[in-house]
Amino acid sequence: MxxxxxxxxxxxxxAPVSACKVIGLGNAGLAMVAxxxxxxxxxxxxxxxxxxxxxxxASPAPRKLQIGPGVAKGLGxxxxxxxxxxSASESLTELRAExxxxxxxxxxxxxxxxxxxxxxxxxxxxxxxxGALVVAVVTLPFAAEGSRKRELAEEALARLxxxxxxxxxxxxxxxxxxxxxxxxxxxxxxAAAGVLSLAVRAVTxxxxxxxxxxxxxxxLLQMFEGADARAHFGYGVAGGNARAREAMxxxxxxxxxxEGRLLAEPGRVLLHLTGDESVTxxxxxxxxxxxxxxxxxxxxxxxxxxxxxxADGRLAVTILACTRSGLPPVLxxxxxxxxxxxxxxxxxxxxxxPSDKPAKSxxxxxxxxKPETEQTQEExxxxxxxxxxxxxxxxxxxxxxxxxxxxxIRMRIRLK
Amino acid sequence: xxxxNLHVGLEIxxxxxxxxxxxxxxxxxxxxxxxxxxxxxxxxxxxxxxxxKITLCLTDAVAEAEEKADREITEVVASVTGAHLxxxxxxxxxxxxxxxxxxxxxxxxxVEQSALDVSIPAGNVFLHTMVQNFYVDGQEGVSSPLxxxxxxxxxxxxxxxxxxxxxxxxxxCIREASLKVTxxxxxxxxxxxxxxxxxxxxxxxxxxxxxxGTTDYILFRDGSVRxxxxxxxxxDHVTNDISIGLRVPTKWADKLKxxxxxxxxxxxxxxxxxxxxxxxxxxxxxxxxxxxxVAEARAREIFTLLKRRLQFDRQAQFIxxxxxxxxxxxxxxxxxxxxxxxxxxxxxxxxxxxxxGPTALFESPRWSTAVGLVLYAQAxxxxxxxxxxxxxxxxxxxxxIPGL
Numbered sequence: 001m002x003x004x005x006x007x008x009x010x011x012x013x014x015a016p017v018s019a020c021k022v023i024g025l026g027n028a029g030l031a032m033v034a035x036x037x038x039x040x041x042x043x044x045x046x047x048x049x050x051x052x053x054x055x056x057x058a059s060p061a062p063r064k065l066q067i068g069p070g071v072a073k074g075l076g077x078x079x080x081x082x083x084x085x086x087s088a089s090e091s092l093t094e095l096r097a098e099x100x101x102x103x104x105x106x107x108x109x110x111x112x113x114x115x116x117x118x119x120x121x122x123x124x125x126x127x128x129x130x131g132a133l134v135v136a137v138v139t140l141p142f143a144a145e146g147s148r149k150r151e152l153a154e155e156a157l158a159r160l161x162x163x164x165x166x167x168x169x170x171x172x173x174x175x176x177x178x179x180x181x182x183x184x185x186x187x188x189x190x191a192a193a194g195v196l197s198l199a200v201r202a203v204t205x206x207x208x209x210x211x212x213x214x215x216x217x218x219x220l221l222q223m224f225e226g227a228d229a230r231a232h233f234g235y236g237v238a239g240g241n242a243r244a245r246e247a248m249x250x251x252x253x254x255x256x257x258x259e260g261r262l263l264a265e266p267g268r269v270l271l272h273l274t275g276d277e278s279v280t281x282x283x284x285x286x287x288x289x290x291x292x293x294x295x296x297x298x299x300x301x302x303x304x305x306x307x308x309x310x311a312d313g314r315l316a317v318t319i320l321a322c323t324r325s326g327l328p329p330v331l332x333x334x335x336x337x338x339x340x341x342x343x344x345x346x347x348x349x350x351x352x353x354p355s356d357k358p359a360k361s362x363x364x365x366x367x368x369x370k371p372e373t374e375q376t377q378e379e380x381x382x383x384x385x386x387x388x389x390x391x392x393x394x395x396x397x398x399x400x401x402x403x404x405x406x407x408x409i410r411m412r413i414r415l416k
Numbered sequence: 417x418x419x420x421n422l423h424v425g426l427e428i429x430x431x432x433x434x435x436x437x438x439x440x441x442x443x444x445x446x447x448x449x450x451x452x453x454x455x456x457x458x459x460x461x462x463x464x465x466x467x468x469k470i471t472l473c474l475t476d477a478v479a480e481a482e483e484k485a486d487r488e489i490t491e492v493v494a495s496v497t498g499a500h501l502x503x504x505x506x507x508x509x510x511x512x513x514x515x516x517x518x519x520x521x522x523x524x525x526x527v528e529q530s531a532l533d534v535s536i537p538a539g540n541v542f543l544h545t546m547v548q549n550f551y552v553d554g555q556e557g558v559s560s561p562l563x564x565x566x567x568x569x570x571x572x573x574x575x576x577x578x579x580x581x582x583x584x585x586x587x588x589c590i591r592e593a594s595l596k597v598t599x600x601x602x603x604x605x606x607x608x609x610x611x612x613x614x615x616x617x618x619x620x621x622x623x624x625x626x627x628x629g630t631t632d633y634i635l636f637r638d639g640s641v642r643x644x645x646x647x648x649x650x651x652d653h654v655t656n657d658i659s660i661g662l663r664v665p666t667k668w669a670d671k672l673k674x675x676x677x678x679x680x681x682x683x684x685x686x687x688x689x690x691x692x693x694x695x696x697x698x699x700x701x702x703x704x705x706x707x708x709x710v711a712e713a714r715a716r717e718i719f720t721l722l723k724r725r726l727q728f729d730r731q732a733q734f735i736x737x738x739x740x741x742x743x744x745x746x747x748x749x750x751x752x753x754x755x756x757x758x759x760x761x762x763x764x765x766x767x768x769x770x771x772x773g774p775t776a777l778f779e780s781p782r783w784s785t786a787v788g789l790v791l792y793a794q795a796x797x798x799x800x801x802x803x804x805x806x807x808x809x810x811x812x813x814x815x816x817i818p819g820l
Binding site: 386387388389390393396398403404406407408409411413415 | 461465649656660661662666706713
């Protein structure tokens with residue numbers, strides 16, 4: 001089924017550019033923001049957020065926010081997600097203020113490290129509470145970086161998904177496929193960063209450029225409702241007579257869409273074209289014709305076309321695909337258990353700063369999701385302690401919360 | 417005395433095993449003649465995790481009841497609970513056979529079967545089919561269709577189902593104790609039998625039975641069950657929260673919960689401290705405000721979850737009888753005030769309705785499920801007898817008027 005935004009909404013659904021904000025969080029997020037800042041016509045307000053004040057001062061972003069000055073003491077989170085989370089929690093007010101008045105927040109971060117994994121879900125939650133729609137653009141660590149990091153990222157991803165309209169996740173392993181095999185490391189990383197900034201630009205353009213066929217926030221919202229929060233991204237841009245076909249081919253060939261194979265899974269697909277006034281109806285049809293045969297039967301397609309006066313004769317195609325059934329499953333119960341832990345530490349005021357806690361990331365292993373993980377029981381003490389006498393039982397999961405964890409901890413009620 | 421007149425209710429709860437032996441006297445009234453109780457071991461969140469341990473507990477409880485009643489029992493009606501229990505409402509309908517107009521018992525049975533034609537998860541079994549409304553030829557408000565004239569009989573039912581293996585596990589220990597289970601009743605249904613009368617059900621009421629490991633709820637409107645279910649959170653969670661929040665051993669947490677905690681709204685601002693007189697515990701003083709905050713947070717969460725799950729706001733106007741709290745955890749101080757605050761309708765704590773028997777039973781909400789089981793068993797037997805009376809009558813009449 002194909003639905004196009006009715007044309008009478010043309011004017012109404014254009015969000016003012018100022019209502020769109022990009023936050024880069026942690027090292028990877030800062031790198032993405034730096035790249036966006038270096039490009040012409042930065043698409044939105046750029047804000048750099050980090051625990052590390054040196055990294056912040058080096059960032060070209062026009063706005064900077066240091067989080068967790070007390071917890072992280074101006075250093076990085078050192079790969080400790082608990083510290084990243086505690087840092088964000090320390091600066092809740094500032095984060096909320098930063099997000100207030102923002103309609104669409106694009107949150108860029110690399111998952112698997114401390115600041116990104118720990119703080120991103122908190123930032124997303126605050127933004128959501130401040131009334132913003134949150135689209136996260138995140139990278140997942142290379143497989144070679146080890147299963148601990150991977151699990152930390154997966155866990156952060158699952159928690160992030162709860163507060164985000166959608167999460168565009170980019171596997172670093174896939175990102176290198178964007179570059180030719182003989183590309184230098186610098187080229188490969190540059191190409192990867194380029195894809196990320198393209199994704200950010202594409203999402204901002206979708207909602208901020210004057211639309212021929214509008215793709216408003218409302219439609220984005222509808223598209224992602226009830227779907228797996230993870231989306232996959234394909235992008236192509238081409239000029240010349242056959243630009244529609246060429247751009248589509250590029251987009252479909254994107255390794256991030258698993259070369260188009262992901263589209264066959266039932267779900268929803270968003271097709272967005274950006275070009276100058278010369279975009280023709282025939283080109284839109286070409287693009288759709290190219291897309292349709294690859295789609296699963298029950299896939300719903302949303303189409304939007306935006307007008308970018310600076311496109312200079314080139315047509316850009318963005319494909320976002322979100323499958324209905326989650327991709328690599330992250331067991332929600334594991335995830336929830338985990339997320340409550342640092343809060344617990346904070347509220348109960350067990351001794352020491354959050355950084356003294358055992359690495360949270362480790363306990364993931366018990367879920368059995370990744371048989372290759374080397375985790376052992378002694379690495380999961382904290383959340384289990386929070387479950388007390390229920391520690392050996394199946395958790396009571398309701399609305400994604402593990403009810404076996406004390407209610408006052410989950411509600412963040414402070415005790416004397 | 418005929419065996420059918422003896423009813424035994426056996427509740428295997430998370431915190432205790434309770435056995436109630438009752439007999440139906442010749443005047444039809446139920447009299448409780450023996451009770452037994454033993455602390456549970458090997459039960460978590462309403463489900464049995466250690467059959468060996470719990471079998472010993474239930475043997476103790478049954479032996480105590482047998483001794484008091486001076487009877488030996490062989491059969492019990494057992495309650496089940498656990499997060500695996502689910503419910504739904506469904507409508508069934510059948511045509512009345514052409515050769516007659518009058519609705520017979522078998523039609524009622526058949527319409528019930530047609531309502532069970534719903535898909536439930538593989539491995540689940542039906543536990544209850546409770547009628548809400550009958551419709552004869554589309555006409556609403558028929559309380560009993562038997563003997564009515566019509567071409568079509570329809571009915572709406574509240575259907576409860578659960579995971580077969582989990583129910584079997586709950587019952588296995590009873591067999592281990594050489595007892596036969598004649599009927600299985602959900603805790604919510606049993607407790608409602610104990611604490612409600614017909615007037616309560618008619619005016620609409622929500623029964624919340626908070627036990628040690630689970631919170632079982634059942635909502636009545638216009639005399640029949642509309643919703644029911646289980647939340648696997650109970651008094652144990654309050655204890656656990658206190659233990660973690662105030663850093664006291666479980667034994668003390670339990671004592672603090674039972675004797676000192678107050679969950680009424682406003683009690684979180686309580687002043688003063690509670691002294692713990694335990695030489696092994698060095699902490700000494702517990703802030704009342706902290707204790708109440710921890711307990712209130714949990715109790716409030718239970719109510720808030722139920723409120724959301726039941727979409728209670730839409731139903732509040734039909735719940736003239738308010739909230740009825742029962743189960744062991746209903747003895748938590750201030751619970752009714754908290755329930756009133758959360759649900760916005762009056763709430764009260766209820767113990768089993770008085771029957772003949774030891775009065776201590778009817779002064780504590782802890783006994784609701786076990787007493788409810790014998791009441792349920794008696795009601796089921798009466799219903800059975802009614803049917804057989806009707807059948808006998810019909811067969812007599814049909815001899816007089818052939819073709820009926």
